[in-house]
Amino acid sequence: MKLGKKALEALQAEIDGQLKPGDELIVAGPVAAEGTAWIAENYHDRLREVFSERFLEDAGKLPEVYGTGMKKENNKVWKMAEASGASARYLMGEGGFLSALWKMAEASGVGLSADLRSVPIRQETIEICEIFDVNPYKLLSGGSILLGIQGGDAFVQELRREGIMAAVIGQTNSRNDRLLYSGGNARYLERPAEDEWKRLNINR
Template sequence: MKNGKISESILKRSVLKQLHTKSDRVTLKSAVGEDCAVIGSETHAMSADASIVTCTQSFTLDVTDKNVRAKCAVYAALNNIYAAGALPIGIEMALLIPTTENEANLRETVRVIDAVCEEAGIVVLGGHTQVSRAVKNIIVNITAIGEADEACLTPSSAVRPGMDIIVTGYVGLEGTAILANECKEKLTTRFSTAFVNKSAAYIDVISTAKEAASAVGAGAAAIHDASEGGIFGALWDMAEASKVGLDIDLKKIPIKQDTIEISEFFDINPYKLLSGGSLIIAAMDGNRIVREIEKTGQNAVIVGVATGSNDRVLIQGDERRFLETAQTDEIYKVFNS
């Protein structure tokens, strides 16, 4: 199989179809386009209207910068908790360490993960750490646990025809930051050091806490984290979860010039590049969502509308083409080369 996130067809036939256990305690399970599970309020001792929300994510890229590894790993999970309409409480972390690593690198990795959690206002609840010959670089698995008012849940499957589709932040930003951090020597053969350093600093703005909270407060129906597979993959996953069509204006999707230029350098598609830091939001009143998000100093743009058909369409001027099913993230083309 290809490196990276497995395809939708493999996920459906070899993972989801093999899971037959059910529980009345679980009100929402992970599925295509749904990255969180929800445990209803009747099953725990919290308030009557509160639900537990959980999400597990892995960061497997062989990066050298421990800050990049920690931020990408932790926020990959936290951003899904935010997108579900929940507030995170803490994380469980599982680390797989290759035999070639030393204790100093392990200590620094854990220290940086804890620092990221402090930045996010959460705690490390526990986890597991193991050295294994089966891995060649440090693998970080994060399970984030949060709490949400049941009335505020915003699952990806809640999109309905006629709703505005909003994209927050800038797509491809996480991938841009990783490439700028890990490939500085290559990039400075074309770009200035200042340009590369500015792009590398985007790793510090991949949290979506403010945007998600504003959207939930303004009446968003559904929110989806745009991460692996980029904005194209995220749009497909959200539409698939809700069984709706999409009309998306490609020119309206917010993207930084840095991302375009770095993607051109590596000959990759910026719209299929890791997009942590960006959310897709569906709401009947998209303008209200945009206004509320902009009050926090964050960026948000209405890029299209959900439709009642099965067609997921990208519009660029007079050209209309169909959105493809979620593909392997473009960043692996660089790391595998």
């Protein structure tokens, strides 16, 4: 179902710029670091039965150590992307990576293909999310940025030289299809549902 005019305009206001067909999609900063830290803090006792205290301390510091910055004004990647001519930028938050991807595509009216296996993510996130059957790609991701740019590989190398986890995860196109790949499987990108951290919070 297509968004109404006002809803679309509100969504476009969240995005800096607009994706263009042929842009390469880049994720900078590991997704779900913020959500991982939240789970590590709020479910510490349960996680302590599985993981060491050092592991949980490291998980709690993920946004601080690997995030790119929660606010645009002091976010290095945000400024680097602007200087490199990025078509569009989005600072992730609730709903995580999949929400950000859908919002950017919908606001820009483009199709895309993206590979989940290429999305930067920390091992701590994977292991903690497995304990609670949480989808890390739908989890709080403040401090990660999704952007569209021409010449994505060169920009990724620039980010990595700055010590920032980053990868080209897909490309936009002029079609309507928005496809997510994982291994040999493909599925359509769906309109975002509720963030996984909210489900956990309700069940505490």
